[in-house]
Amino acid sequence: MSATATPLIAMAPARRASAGLWSNALYRLRRDRLTLAAATTLTVLVVLSILAPLLAEHVFDRSFEQQDLLKTYHPPTLDPPAYLLGGDELGRSQVVRLLYGGQVSLFVGFVAAFMNLTIGIGLGLISGYFRGPVDDVITWFITTLNSIPIIFLLIIITTLFAPGALTLTIIIGLLFWTGITNFVRGQTFALREREFILAARTIGAASWRIMFRHVLPNILPLIFVLLAIDIGTIILAESALSYLGLGIVPPTPSWGNMLSNASTYFSRAWWLVVSPGATIFLTVLCLYLIGDGLRDALDPRLKGAS
Amino acid sequence: MSLTPTQTQDQKEAFIQRGRSTASAGSGRNLLEVSALKMHFPLTQGIIFQRQVGAVRAVDGIDFFVEKGETLGLVGESGCGKSTTGRAILQLYKPTGGSVKFEGTELTTLGGEQMRKMRRKMQMIFQDPYASLNPRMTVGNIIGEPLEVHHLAAGKAKTERVQELLRIVGLNPYFTNRYPHEFSGGQRQRIGVARALAVEPDFIVADEPISALDVSIQAQVINLLEELQEKFNLTYLFIAHDLSVVRHISDRVAVMYLGKIVELADRIDLYERPLHPYTQALLSAVPIPDPAVEQKRKRIILTGDVPSPVNPPTGCRFHTRCWKAQQICSEVDPEFIEHAPRHWAACHFPGA
Known part of the structure; x- marks a missing residue:
């Protein structure tokens, strides 16, 4: 078809071709050094945790439960490498325990947060978009869940199921999503009144399409930040839960129980507190930075690409 | 077949109805017929028991x-229900009462899926070109979405169609990968127009399409709308509060006051001959670009x-x-009747 009106803007050569939000985000992420550094650090932590059995056997020559009562509270040293981060109250290698602890903590953190996110986003979108009776039921459920003392609920669950990392993950995953739902619901409330949502309805878009193509992309950047906070909270919550005898049972280490355990010996062996503390700090910091970087990368209004 | 008394009564009433010649009278040329349309938004009190x-x-x-191919202007103060x-x-709100017939199909009783399919035939251009485009979608995705929704084109054909639409509304077809914020108000409004045109509709509700735009851009968009109407044989319901723009673009004009149409006539x-005092007051407020006359x-x-x-x-x-109000005005709601051919007004003392 021939042009009806002469283009107002002289034909400019097309800029860097892109398929949309995600490819643009990827392009921007590749130039964001801080986020890349955080992602690299987190990847290293994850890989080291996965390789924990190999490293324990070949590098440190210690299993995580191997005790050496002559080396209790051994200060950090390079020789032997097993005491790189010192020895704990039973003379176990802190570094090996930290690696194994990573397996548990990162698994619980990521998997439970992912479950929280799935339930939270799904229910939040449905509740905020459809409102009315659907919203009433979901809100009622959340209020009820939140009003039950969580400790009480956990004690009941502990008696019903065998404690362990997997049980802990599922319990956290199924119980801690209410905050995300409330957040997503609130954002959806605000967004659904925007004119571009009305425009989407005018062109005949179905509800699922409006929820996932119009509402979700507009709250996704905030969800990434929320996810980073959630994983951090879960890693810390795990230690509290383990203390109750729910979840990680000693001698299996997790960052959380190592930290709470070491607090008793702080005056004798400060390094026992510092190493899990610093690791948790580093992990959460990396997650925040990644969440922040993703938020910026997904915002088309911020310049920097193309 | 004998007529029962009730049937004769019905027929008699139907005849009277027809004789009164209501403004929504059916005729083959009408694309849209609206009658007794009501939209009430409930006000509730209480938290649990509302x-x-x-x-x-x-x-x-x-x-x-609204007749096929015409532009019906709808004017009134802000807040009057335009x-x-x-x-x-367009059934974006569920009407409280009345009927909306589009090409003879009653829209108010259509189910969700049927209405979704009907939306191919009727589109809307929004007032605020900043708020009506999703900030996280590229222009290509915004204009391509209606094509996807109604399965009109996919893949390469979709890209080509989007570029064609951009060309039709006077934008560079290579803008598909840009985001709305990279455009000016006038350009954004053109994107909104392209989105509405994507499904090849018959009827477009233009909801104050130029009132958010810079004065220098308004004429461009008005001309574009006129051009498109001619090219694609579109029918417009043009909502505005700018009387001179409405005069320029409309074939017929309806004046609204506080939720009711008070006057409806050819442009x-x-x-020239406003019957309703409200219309007279509105028109008297339009400045005339001639100092001698203006004085x-x-x-x-x-x-x-x-x-x-x-x-x-x-x-x-x-x-x-x-200023003309009498006793009767505060007691009896004047009927909306045809005072002159194709000139309806709701007033007890029209034209006086």
Whole structure:
């Protein structure tokens, strides 16, 4: 078809071709050094945790439960490498325990947060978009869940199921999503009144399409930040839960129980507190930075690409 | 077949109805027929047991038709229910009462899926070009979405169609990968127009499409809309509050006041011989670009504010501000009747 009106803007050569939000985000992420550094650090932590059995056997020559009562509270040293981060109250290698602890903590953190996110986003979108009776039921459920003392609920669950990392993950995953739902619901409330949502309805878009193509992309950047906070909270919550005898049972280490355990010996062996503390700090910091970087990368209004 | 008394009664009433020649009278040329359309927004009180304490009568029983290929202008002060009318017609709000017939199909009773399919034939251009485009979608995705939704084109054909649409509305076809924020107000409004055109609709509700734009851009968009109407044989319901723009673009004009249409006539008829005092007051406010005439222009200045649509005045809704109001005006709601051929007004003392 021939042009009806002469283009107002002289034909400019097309800029860097892109398929949309995600490819643009990827392009921007590749130039964001801080986020890349955080992602690299987190990847290293994850890989080291996965390789924990190999490293324990070949590098440190210690299993995580191997005790050496002559080396209790051994200060950090390079020789032997097993005491790189010192020895704990039973003379176990802190570094090996930290690696194994990573397996548990990162698994619980990521998997439970992912479950929280799935339930939270799904229910939040449905509740905020459809409102009315659907919203009433979901809100009622959340209020009820939140009003039950969580400790009480956990004690009941502990008696019903065998404690362990997997049980802990599922319990956290199924119980801690209410905050995300409330957040997503609130954002959806605000967004659904925007004119571009009305425009989407005018062109005949179905509800699922409006929820996932119009509402979700507009709250996704905030969800990434929320996810980073959630994983951090879960890693810390795990230690509290383990203390109750729910979840990680000693001698299996997790960052959380190592930290709470070491607090008793702080005056004798400060390094026992510092190493899990610093690791948790580093992990959460990396997650925040990644969440922040993703938020910026997904915002088309911020310049920097193309 | 003998007629029962009730049937004869019905037929007699139907005849009277036809004789009265309501503004929404059916005829083959009408694309859209609206009758007794009501849109009330409930006001509720209480937290757990919500009870309705009243309603905002945004649109309170209006009748009109839109003929194929014409532009019907809808004017009125802000808050009089113009936009609500447009949205209720497109079933973006569920009307409280009345009927909306599009090409003979009753829209108010259509199910969700059927209505979704009907949306191919009727589209909307929004007032605010900044708010009506999703900030996280590229222009290509925005214009391509209706094609996807109605399975009109996919893959390469979709890209080509999007580029063609951009060309039609006067934008660079290589802009598909850009985001709305990279455009000016006028360009954004063109994107909105391209999105509406994507499904090749017959009817477009233009909801104040130029009032958010810079004055220098308004004429461009108006010309574009006129061009497109000619090219694609479009029918417009053009909602605006700028009387000179409405005069320029409309074939017929309807004037709304507080949820009701008070006057509806052909453009020239309405501007030359307004019957309703509200229309007269509105028209007297339009400045004339000739200093000599402008000096002599007599303005009718209305006193007071527009009454609340929650609690509209009894009788004629305009009587609280009308300089011609008599006893009857506050008691009897004037009927919307045809005072001259194709010239309807709701007033007890029209034209006087």
